[in-house]
Amino acid sequence: MARLSWLRLPVLALATLSLTLVSALPLSFENTAIVRTVDLGGSLVYVTTTYAVRALDDGAKQYVVSLGEKEAQSVSWFEAKVKGQSEPLGVTTGLLDPHDGTYSYTIDLSNPVSVNNTFNLVVETIHTHTTYPWPEKVGQEKEQALKYEGDLLVLSPYKTATQRIKVRAPEPRIISYTTPEGLDTFTTDNIATKMGGTITYGPFYNIPPSASAAFIEQHQKHIVVHYFYGVPVVEITSLKRSAEISHWGANLNIQNDVALHNAGPALKGHFARITHQSQTYYNRLPPHVIPALTLHLPPGIHSAYYYDLNGNVSTSRLRVAPSVPKASESKKYSTLELRPRYPLMGGWNYSFTFGWDSPLADSAGYDASTGLYIVGFPIQTVIPGAVVNEVEVKMILPEGATDVDVYPPFAPITQQRSTHITYLDSIGRPAVTLTFENLTDMHNGLIYVTYKVPLSAHLQKPKVVSIAFVALFLVAFLARRVDLSLSK
Ligand SMILES: *[C@@H]1O[C@H](CO)[C@@H](O)[C@H](O)[C@H]1NC(C)=O
Numbered sequence: 205m206a207r208l209s210w211l212r213l214p215v216l217a218l219a220t221l222s223l224t225l226v227s228a229l230p231l232s233f234e235n236t237a238i239v240r241t242v243d244l245g246g247s248l249v250y251v252t253t254t255y256a257v258r259a260l261d262d263g264a265k266q267y268v269v270s271l272g273e274k275e276a277q278s279v280s281w282f283e284a285k286v287k288g289q290s291e292p293l294g295v296t297t298g299l300l301d302p303h304d305g306t307y308s309y310t311i312d313l314s315n316p317v318s319v320n321n322t323f324n325l326v327v328e329t330i331h332t333h334t335t336y337p338w339p340e341k342v343g344q345e346k347e348q349a350l351k352y353e354g355d356l357l358v359l360s361p362y363k364t365a366t367q368r369i370k371v372r373a374p375e376p377r378i379i380s381y382t383t384p385e386g387l388d389t390f391t392t393d394n395i396a397t398k399m400g401g402t403i404t405y406g407p408f409y410n411i412p413p414s415a416s417a418a419f420i421e422q423h424q425k426h427i428v429v430h431y432f433y434g435v436p437v438v439e440i441t442s443l444k445r446s447a448e449i450s451h452w453g454a455n456l457n458i459q460n461d462v463a464l465h466n467a468g469p470a471l472k473g474h475f476a477r478i479t480h481q482s483q484t485y486y487n488r489l490p491p492h493v494i495p496a497l498t499l500h501l502p503p504g505i506h507s508a509y510y511y512d513l514n515g516n517v518s519t520s521r522l523r524v525a526p527s528v529p530k531a532s533e534s535k536k537y538s539t540l541e542l543r544p545r546y547p548l549m550g551g552w553n554y555s556f557t558f559g560w561d562s563p564l565a566d567s568a569g570y571d572a573s574t575g576l577y578i579v580g581f582p583i584q585t586v587i588p589g590a591v592v593n594e595v596e597v598k599m600i601l602p603e604g605a606t607d608v609d610v611y612p613p614f615a616p617i618t619q620q621r622s623t624h625i626t627y628l629d630s631i632g633r634p635a636v637t638l639t640f641e642n643l644t645d646m647h648n649g650l651i652y653v654t655y656k657v658p659l660s661a662h663l664q665k666p667k668v669v670s671i672a673f674v675a676l677f678l679v680a681f682l683a684r685r686v687d688l689s690l691s692k
Pocket residue numbers: 319320
C-alpha cells in the first residue's frame with residue numbers, strides 16, 4: 205500500500221448522515237456562555253457558534269446542538285470542533301423532532317468529560333438561500349442591497365447562563381435591522397446595539413433549555429437585516445461534471461456543464477451599453493453586473509475549452525501552472541478567466557461548458573500488490589461565496605474496469621452505476637454518477653475512485669482498433685479489386 209499512502213483514502217463518514225433519532229441527555233451539561241457570529245454574504249451565510257460548556261455529570265460523551273426547523277433546512281455545511289483542535293468531531297444529524305420543532309446534531313466528544321470540567325465547542329455552519337435582493341429590481345447604476353432573514357436566539361437542550369448574537373455585514377452601512385421586543389425575561393439592557401457593520405443582540409441571561417416548541421413559540425424572534433453587498437451574488441443552479449479516465453491516452457478529461465444565475469437584483473429597464481462602457485472604463489461596475497469569472501483549475505492542465513450555446517467563446521484566457529506530481533494535493537493552480545460574450549445582468553441566467561485535459565499520472569496511483577488503480581480529482585471547481593444547488597459528478601472509467609469503488613469526501617444524495625459507450629468502445633465503460641445538493645465553498649474535497657483493469661481489457665482497445673483497421677483495409681482492398689475488375 206506504500207504507493208497509495210499519499211492519497212489517504214478518506215474514511216467515509218456515512219454514519220454521519222444516518223438518520224437516527226437521538227435521545228438527548230439534557231441534564232449532562234450546561235452552557236456557561238454562547239456566542240454566535242453570523243457573517244452575512246451573498247448566496248452563502250457563514251455562522252460560527254461557540255458554546256462554553258460545563259459538564260454536570262461524569263462520563264458524558266455526547267453533546268447535543270439544536271437548530272430550529274428553518275435553520276436546519278438551510279444548513280449545508282456543519283462542522284464541530286473543540287476549540288484549539290484541528291480535527292472535527294463526529295456528528296450525527298437527527299431528524300426533525302415533530303413535537304419540539306427542532307433538529308438535533310449529536311456531537312461525539314472524543315474523550316468523556318468529568319463533572320465540572322469545561323470545554324469550548326466551536327460549531328461552524330454554512331446556510332444557503334437565506335438572503336434575497338432588496339429592492340428586487342434596480343437600475344444599471346444603482347447599488348446592490350440584500351436582506352437576510354433568520355431566527356435570533358441560539359437554541360439548546362441545556363440551560364444557558366448568557367448568550368450573545370452578532371450579525372456582521374460586509375460593510376458598515378446597514379440600511380435597517382430588526383430590534384425585537386418581548387425579550388425582557390432575559391435582559392433589561394438594550395436588545396440590539398450597532399457598531400460599524402456589526403449588530404450585537406444581547407447579552408441575554410438565564411435561558412432555560414430552549415429546544416422545545418413551547419420556548420420557540422414564546423421567545424424565539426425573527427430578525428431581518430438589510431445591508432449593502434458589494435460583490436456579485438453568484439448562484440450555480442446546476443453543475444454537471446464528468447471525469448473521463450483514459451489509460452489508452454494516459455489522460456484525465458474533466459468537463460463541466462454549468463447553469464449560472466446572477467442572484468443579485470434584476471435589471472430595471474433596458475441594458476444600456478453606453479452606461480456599461482463608462483462604468484467599465486471608470487472601473488465602477490456595480491456588483492449586480494458580472495463581466496467575467498475567474499476559476500482556479502488544477503496545475504498541469506492543457507487543451508482547456510470554454511463554449512456556450514453559441515459556440516466557442518474566444519475571450520477566455522488560461523494561465524497554466526506547471527504540472528506537479530500528485531497535482532490533486534498541490535496548492536498551485538491554473539487560472540481560467542471566462543469572459544462571456546455579454547455582461548450578465550442581475551437576474552440573468554447563463555449556461556456554458558468548460559473543460560480540460562490533464563496527464564493521468566498527475567492524479568493517479570497504482571498499487572501493484574492489489575492491482576488497484578486509484579484516481580483522485582476535485583469534486584467541483586469552487587467559486588468563493590457561491591452556492592451550487594444541484595451537482596452531478598460522473599466518473600467514466602476505462603473499458604473493462606472491474607471492482608469499482610468510489611470515495612467522495614462527503615456523502616452523496618444518490619449514487620448510480622451505468623455503462624458509457626463512445627466510439628471504438630466494444631463493451632462500454634463502467635460509469636458511476638453521484639449527486640449532491642447545495643454545495644458551498646467548503647465542499648472542496650477530492651473524490652477518489654479505485655478499480656482494476658484486467659490485462660484482457662487493456663488489450664481490448666488495441667484489439668478493437670486493429671480489427672477496425674483490418675476491416676478498413678479489407679474494404680479498401682475489396683473495393684479496389686471490384687473497381688479494377690469493373691474498369692477492365
Ligand atoms: C462542581 O461544582 C459545584 C459548584 O461549583 C460544586 O458545588 C460541586 O461540589 C463540584 N463537584 C465536584 C465533584 O467537584
